[in-house]
Amino acid sequence: MHWLIKTLTRVSKSTTNKTKLDTLLFSRHFTSIATAETAELGPTKAGEKPRVVVLGSGWAGCRLMKDIDTSIYDVVCVSPRNHMVFTPLLASTCVGTLEFRSVAEHIGRIQPAISTEPGSYLFLANCTALDTQKHQVHCQTVTDGLAKLDPRKFRISYDKLIIASGAEASTFGINGVKEHAIFLREVHDAQEIRRKLLLNLMMSDVPGVSDEEKRRLLHCVVVGGGPTGVEFSGELSDFIMRDVHQRYAHVKDYIHVTLIEANEILSSFDDRLRKYATKQLTKSGVRLVRGIVKDVQPQNIVLTDGTTVPYGLLVWSTGVGPSPFVQALDIPKAPGGRIGIDEWLRVPSAPDVFSIGDCCGYLESTGKPTLPALAQVAERQGLYLAKVLNTIGKAGGGYANAAQEMELGKPFVYKHLGSMATVGRYKALVDLRQSKEGKGVSMAGFVSWFIWRSAYFSRLVSWRNKLYVAVNWATTGAFGRDISRL
Numbered sequence: 001m002h003w004l005i006k007t008l009t010r011v012s013k014s015t016t017n018k019t020k021l022d023t024l025l026f027s028r029h030f031t032s033i034a035t036a037e038t039a040e041l042g043p044t045k046a047g048e049k050p051r052v053v054v055l056g057s058g059w060a061g062c063r064l065m066k067d068i069d070t071s072i073y074d075v076v077c078v079s080p081r082n083h084m085v086f087t088p089l090l091a092s093t094c095v096g097t098l099e100f101r102s103v104a105e106h107i108g109r110i111q112p113a114i115s116t117e118p119g120s121y122l123f124l125a126n127c128t129a130l131d132t133q134k135h136q137v138h139c140q141t142v143t144d145g146l147a148k149l150d151p152r153k154f155r156i157s158y159d160k161l162i163i164a165s166g167a168e169a170s171t172f173g174i175n176g177v178k179e180h181a182i183f184l185r186e187v188h189d190a191q192e193i194r195r196k197l198l199l200n201l202m203m204s205d206v207p208g209v210s211d212e213e214k215r216r217l218l219h220c221v222v223v224g225g226g227p228t229g230v231e232f233s234g235e236l237s238d239f240i241m242r243d244v245h246q247r248y249a250h251v252k253d254y255i256h257v258t259l260i261e262a263n264e265i266l267s268s269f270d271d272r273l274r275k276y277a278t279k280q281l282t283k284s285g286v287r288l289v290r291g292i293v294k295d296v297q298p299q300n301i302v303l304t305d306g307t308t309v310p311y312g313l314l315v316w317s318t319g320v321g322p323s324p325f326v327q328a329l330d331i332p333k334a335p336g337g338r339i340g341i342d343e344w345l346r347v348p349s350a351p352d353v354f355s356i357g358d359c360c361g362y363l364e365s366t367g368k369p370t371l372p373a374l375a376q377v378a379e380r381q382g383l384y385l386a387k388v389l390n391t392i393g394k395a396g397g398g399y400a401n402a403a404q405e406m407e408l409g410k411p412f413v414y415k416h417l418g419s420m421a422t423v424g425r426y427k428a429l430v431d432l433r434q435s436k437e438g439k440g441v442s443m444a445g446f447v448s449w450f451i452w453r454s455a456y457f458s459r460l461v462s463w464r465n466k467l468y469v470a471v472n473w474a475t476t477g478a479f480g481r482d483i484s485r486l
Contacts, residue, residue: 059382068111088375195485231421392406453473
């Protein structure tokens with residue numbers, strides 16, 4: 001056991017924020033099992049609070065952890081990252097409009113019990129398997145590829161399990177996407193995009209680089225015309241017009257952006273707004289191409305019509321699908337391969353297991369359509385489930401198998417609040433209709449951009465983030481974007 005304590009403590013200290021895994025090792029909850037290969041956080045004992053285990057630290061999981069009553073429950077979060085990402089503003093970090101820390105908030109700030117309560121923890125790990133019969137999850141620590149750190153396996157017993165592990169970017173099985181494209185979903189993705197973009201700008205200015213190679217290096221291709229792809233294209237074109245043309249005068253005529261979409265861009269928006277977005281992006285220098293990617297090569301992508309498109313930076317934003325972890329779970333699935341849930345967000349085949357966020361969808365038997373993979377869906381599912389669990393806990397049903405006969409109240413109902421997207425240069429779209437066919441307010445232009453910024457500013461997780469973002473916006477407006485490659 002001594003070697004296990006030393007190793008797991010070393011893994012804990014290697015993260016940017018020291019988690020409480022080393023404290024856990026010395027607590028009375030943490031025991032070794034007979035194999036001496038896997039450590040275990042055992043079942044809750046008499047007199048202890050029931051344990052809620054949350055898999056994931058996205059919009060759904062973090063909203064649930066924020067609102068869960070920690071006087072009733074101990075909370076254990078298992079996630080490969082120790083922070084939540086405010087994804088609507090992630091594209092702004094790629095070009096220096098915002099700093100990376102402005103869109104990230106540590107889990108311990110969202111739910112302080114993670115840092116202060118003796119039975120609540122944050123584990124920097126991935127869940128690898130689920131045993132619903134034993135009420136256990138199997139986990140493996142994250143080492144970020146460091147050769148000196150061996151991943152360690154451990155198990156956690158739960159009273160209530162919330163699967164909020166999110167989804168993965170869809171590649172549709174296209175060859176070369178994972179190897180050569182960058183997905184804009186995490187802070188490290190935005191960091192990689194920024195570093196590659198600035199590297200290509202500097203490399204293209206080196207003596208001896210041909211004009212053809214300059215055009216390739218400085219050709220930024222975005223695949224996917226949804227809100228993320230359009231917003232990134234708008235941010236990038238604004239960066240080029242306002243900053244690159246001024247500070248990289250030697251190559252300003254070579255850099256350009258291409259947005260590739262199989263159908264219409266922003267397909268969920270009003271037709272008038274789509275036309276406005278198309279006009280605004282084109283005016284900003286973004287080339288719109290309708291096509292389907294067939295193959296991705298190190299320096300070129302090939303479309304189904306045979307067109308070859310050279311690129312220096314390739315950003316992939318074509319929607320999401322179930323992760324390998326979700327696909328491997330032996331539980332009924334919803335259409336599309338997501339975890340199947342009922343109207344109360346329960347996994348019917350697994351007692352005390354719930355699922356929220358992009359990883360789940362309604363079972364066909366419910367007669368409800370799968371909800372879109374949006375932050376507002378995930379956040380409200382997290383809020384709803386926290387209230388349900390708090391009610392169950394107050395009634396004494398927080399422990400394993402203690403709430404099987406309890407009424408959970410009204411089922412979850414999602415009401416769409418509308419969609420927003422920025423297209424760069426102080427222009428944005430706001431569509432407040434309930435559905436694509438419904439009636440409601442839709443607008444575009446500077447006022448929409450102001451509404452877009454105000455709405456997302458108000459939704460930032462903490463006052464710390466709000467201060468960072470306000471300062472970033474002010475300094476960017478006054479001095480331009482930072483173009484240092486760190």
